Amino acid sequence: MKTRHDILIDAPHDIVWAAFDNRDNMRRWQPNLREYAHCSGTPGNPGAVTELVYDEKGREVRMTETITERREPDFIAAVYTTDWGKTIVVNHFEDAGDGKTRWVVYANHFFKGIMKVLGVFSAKSIRERTENDLQRFKLFVESAMADTAS
Numbered sequence: 001m002k003t004r005h006d007i008l009i010d011a012p013h014d015i016v017w018a019a020f021d022n023r024d025n026m027r028r029w030q031p032n033l034r035e036y037a038h039c040s041g042t043p044g045n046p047g048a049v050t051e052l053v054y055d056e057k058g059r060e061v062r063m064t065e066t067i068t069e070r071r072e073p074d075f076i077a078a079v080y081t082t083d084w085g086k087t088i089v090v091n092h093f094e095d096a097g098d099g100k101t102r103w104v105v106y107a108n109h110f111f112k113g114i115m116k117v118l119g120v121f122s123a124k125s126i127r128e129r130t131e132n133d134l135q136r137f138k139l140f141v142e143s144a145m146a147d148t149a150s
Contacts, residue, residue, distance in 0.1 A: 001108075001109040001123055002106075003106070003130065004105070004106050004107075005105045005107075005127075005130050006103065006134075007103050007134040007135070007137075007138050008096060008101075009137075009141055009142065010100055010138075010142050010145070011099070011141045012101065013073060013095040013101045014073060015101075015141065015145065016093055016103065017072065017074075017093055019141045020076075020091070021076075023044070025140065029136040029139075029140045033052065033053075034053045034055050035051075035052070035053040036050055036052045036053070037050065039051055039064075041067070045070055046068060046070055047066070047067065048066070048067045050064070051064055052064075052065055061082065062082065062083075063080045064080070064081045064082075065078050065079070066078060066081070074092065074093055075090070075093070076091050077089065085110050085111040087107055087108065087109045087110070089106070090105070090106040091104075092104045092106070103134065103138075107130065109126065
């Protein structure tokens, strides 16, 4: 299953990249993230491996993130592996002019086992979850910009 999402953030490209690239910010826009532990490699760079643990409606979901490519400050890609499959995610950030940044997320989900069937029924919730994450990130960055301006 392939998805594409994009959002326009009212903040300069360098600010958006810095906020996204700072792992300490993840919990501020991914509220169901419970733990993340760096396992190997240089954090945020190709080859880096991190274990992430999410609370999905009372169910613990563990995934392994492996960064596959990085072109700072425009592009970072990773593979997320779980018991039910893997997802390739590409995050692209571009200057949209007037101090705004466009964040585009491409994801390709590969399900295994029973999730090959159930994945069809999960498509809507996967899309909604990603859209909600983008909206929370946008709010986080724009709120931080407003706080520094006052």
